[in-house]
Amino acid sequence: MSNNKNVIETRGLKKTYEDGGVPVEAVRGIDFTLTKGEFTAIIGPSGSGKTTFLNLMAGLDSPTDGEVELSGNLISKMSGKELSNxxxxxxxxxxxxxxxxxxxxxxENVEYIMLLQGIHKKERHERVMQILEQVELENFAHRLPSKLSGGQQQRVAVARAMVSRPALVIADEPTANLDSKTSGDLLDMMKKLNEETGMTFLFSTHDEIVMKRARKVVTIRDGLLFKSEEEK
Amino acid sequence: MFKKLMMMSWRNVMRNKRRTVITGIAIGVGLASLMFSDALFAGMNAHMIESTTRTWMGDAQIHHEGFRETARISLTIDEPAEVESKLSEDSLVVASTGRLISPASLQSAMEMKPITLMGVNHLTENQISMLEVAIDTGSYLSGDSMEIIIGQKLADDMDLGLGDITVITAAMADSGFASRMFMVSGICNFGSDQYDRYTAYVNIESAESLLGLEGELHEIAIRFYDPMIAMDTNLVFWSTFSADSNKADGWPVLAPQIASMLRMVNVSLAIMAAILFGLVLFGIINSLFMSVYERMYEFGVMKAVGTSKLNITAMVLLEAFWLGVVGSILGAAFGFAIIEYYANVGINFGYITISGVMFDKPLCTILDWSRIWIYPVSTLLFTTLAGIYPGIHAGNLNPSEAMRKSL
Structure with a gap:
């Protein structure tokens, strides 16, 4: 049974792929819990199962076995449409x-998800402008992404991810295409937003800048979680 | 959401302007060629109908039942004066003329030939047929009982010229034969053997006295204000004038080969449209699939953030719709321009004959507004429908597979 402080919890999560007719166990029974407000990084070498694990938690992929529970909902049993919602x-x-x-x-990028949620235009606009202010892009509201720098685009992506106030923000190597300074600034901004909003963040990364700022770092290897650093 | 999808799909279409323009031109050329073919066939049809009805037949005719099949001269129209009076009051009828028709023989000093004798009313015949216009030498009938008009080919065969005397012999309605002398007053050239080699034209009063059919008529030829009226088989006109022993028929019945030709043209056009729409359909499907595959990652992201299958499918359908709009506008503009150009200058095919109708002047395109709109609308519809398959494909993408490089 899940604790009501838990945002997401996996129990005995397994995923086996067929690769050229050969079964590959990408995730081999992971039990993992993320509580509200965490700012956690998952690290691991390529092929360790990190991507598969995040896909399963995000509901982008279905587990072969085990369960994923988010805010009390068992997502591993949801239909395609339910997963999308x-x-x-x-x-x-x-x-x-x-x-x-x-x-x-x-x-428009930032308001897109709220549009899918059917939120009223006025409220959408207010929330978009508020989050753009928080990521310091309020003066760029009418620009196309192609007219922004990489760092600015990633800040828009952060705004888009947070504007609908989700239970969990999953960031896949968010600093991989950014220089150190921009990466540091972005992570500082995300950490600040995490502290202000209490929103839960889960990163997958190789970047030390992310690892240094994460409150908890989880290592995954060969489809198993084997090390969890204490909260900083 | 629909408004946003409309906007996104338009912007997506305009992302690759070159491809959109090329696809639009491909659709447009297909559409323009269909519109042009329709207008060209409409011109050809109009020429065939006009040539058939204006030359001699008229848009409709009234006969005694069985006369057309047997040509028996005793089968005259019942109450011809009353029928002519009713025709003059009918709102569909612009003009009508009565005729007497009989097999006869034409004799010159040199030889004798079987012909069809046409007794015509010189005052009204020129409102129906081209007889007056077809006079090459001499003059049209004036009402003189001696006058006869023969075709150029008959004149050549019989070695007859203007002012020559000829004798017509025909069977009389009651019994026996009658002969009468005529003087060639005009030589005509319709451009058809039927009218130039095998027919002679005299005043109706002369024919009446020769055949012993005073006050009788074998045929009343009618001109409607529009020849296409005769295509309507449900007209009250047909039943009104098919009373007693009379039978009224339109040109589609009188010249079934022309009606068949028109049907064939319409079927050909439909087949051509099906082929062109098929090509356009597959072209659009290909173009949209390319666009979907190029944006696979983007669709993955859209699905990841919760965009429904229906919304993604709708977006691709709308992209197809916009391509259709671009193609239809280009095609319609090009189509109308080329139709307008050839409506004025025509296309010269030389001298050709189709179903017995001679095309001896440039064939002009005719824009038929009652059907030309079907092509751009169908193009838009087909192009949009072409988006269904790529749209469903995009909607069914698995987000994690589509974004394999992401999470």
Whole structure:
């Protein structure tokens, strides 16, 4: 049974892929809990199962065995449509390559998920402008992503991930395409937002800048979690 | 959300302007060629109908039942004066003329030939047929009982010229034969053997006295204000004038080869449209699939953040719709321009004959507004429908597979 402070919890999570007819156990029974307000990094070498594990928690992939429970909902048993709604309402995504919609302006990118949620135009606008102010991009609201720097685009991605107030923000190597200074600034900003809003953040990273700022670092190797650093 | 999808799909279409323009031109060329073919066939149809009805037949005719099949001269129209009076009051009818028709023989000093004798009303015949216009030498009928008009080919065969005397012999309605002398007053050239080699034209009063059919008519030829009226088989006109033993028929019945030709043209056009729409359909599907594969990652992100399958499918459908809008506008503009150009200058095919109708002047395109709109609208519809398959494909993408390089 999950603790109500837990945002996400996995129990005996397993995922086996077929690769050229050969079964590959990418995740081999992970029990993991993330409590509200955490700022946690998952590290591990390539092929360790890090990506698969995050995909399972985000509801982007279905487990072969085990359960994922987010805010009391068992997502491993959800239908495709339920999963889509679950991601929309409970998870914020920040991708490595920013992945903003190139045909939408900064404001439109940030409001997109709220549009899917059916939030009223006035409220959407207010929340967009508020979050853009927090990521210091209020003067760039009408620009297209292509007219922004990499750091600015990633800040828009952070705003997009947070504006709908999800239970969990999953960031996949968010600093991979940024220089050290920009990475440091971005992480400081995210940490500040985490502290201000109490939103839970889970990173996958190789970047020491992220690891240094994370309150908890979890290591994954060969599909198993084997080390968890204490909270800083 | 629909408004946002409309906007996103338009911007997506304009992301790759070169591809959009090329695809739009491909759609446009297909559409323009269909519109042009339709207008060209409409011109050809109009020429065939006009040539058939204006030369001699008229848009409709009234006969005694069985006359057309047997040509028996005793089968005259019932109450011809009453029928002509009713025709003059009918709102569909612009003009009508009565005729007597009989097999006869034409004799010159040199030889004798079987012909069809046409007794025509010189005052009204020129409102129906081209007889007056077809006179090459001499003059049109004036009402003189001696006058006869023959075709150029008949004149050549019989070695007859203007002012020559000829004798017509025909069977009389009651019994026996009658002969009468005529003087060639005009030589005509319709450009058709039927009218130039095998027919002679005299005043109706002369035919009446020769055949012993005073006050009778074998045929009343009618001109409607629009020849296409005759295509409507449900007109009250047909039943009104098919009373007693009379039978009224339109040109589609009188010249079934023309009606068949028109049907064939329409079927050909439909087949051509199906082929062109098929090509456009596959072209658009290909173009959209390329666009979907290029944006696979983007679709993955869209799905990851919770965009529904329906919204993604709708967005791709709308992209197809916008491509259709671009193609339809380009195609319609090009189509109208080329139709307008050839409506004025025409296309010269030389001298060709189709279903017995001679095309001896440039064929002009005709813009038929009642059907030309179908092509751009169908293009838009087909192009949008072409988005269904790529749209469903994009909607069904698995987000983690689509973004394999991401999470």
């Amino acid at each position: 679950y991601r929309r309402d409970h998870i914020g995504f920040i991708f490595q390559a920013y992945n903003l919609f190139p045909v939408l302006t900064v404001e």
